[in-house]
Amino acid sequence: MTSVLRHHRYGRALGTGAITVALLSGGTAAAFAAPTPTPSPTRTGMSTTTPSPMRTRTAPMPTRTERPRATRTETMAPRPTRTVTRGSITVSTREVSVRRGRAVAFTGRVRDVRAGTTLVLQRRVNGHWTTLRTTALVNRNGTFTIRRTFTARGTETVRVVTRDGRVQSAAIVVRVS
Secondary structure: OOHHHHHOHHHHHHHHHHHHHHHHHHHHHHHHOOOOEEEEEOOOOOEEEEEOHHHOOOOOOOOOOOOOOOOOOOOOOOOOOOOOOOOEEEEEEOOOEEOOOOEEEEEEEEEOOOOOOEEEEEEEEOOEEEEEEEEEEOOOOOEEEEEEEOOOOEEEEEEEEEOOOOOEOOOEEEEEO
């Protein structure tokens, strides 16, 4: 096999498949070329069939295909694992409509997020989420409170996200008048 086939996992599979096909087809050909039984006399005069000793050389059939082992120069890298975050954040607020310049408290609970994790507030601007400088930490009991003062009139769509961005809450709409 070329070095490309040897180092690439699809190449290994292809090479292993080619070897398997060659072994199986060789075994099949050997099965068709098996020796023909010749009758041999027995004590009672009835003949039984036994294979001829000259034609019994057949290749053993492989029982299963094995993955090629790593050599000293070739190390088999572990498969990358995909981390699935199953955490969740629920957030709510009492004030769905607030006057400009007043603080809004966003409270909520996290699930499968460690205590002490930093949470940030994001708002939607022109179809994109923008991170605000408003943060909070997750308490030991899994709750949090984030306070934010909105200065511009209009509708604000916000959500709470972990600092690394892996877990997000649903969006909440607050009207500022």
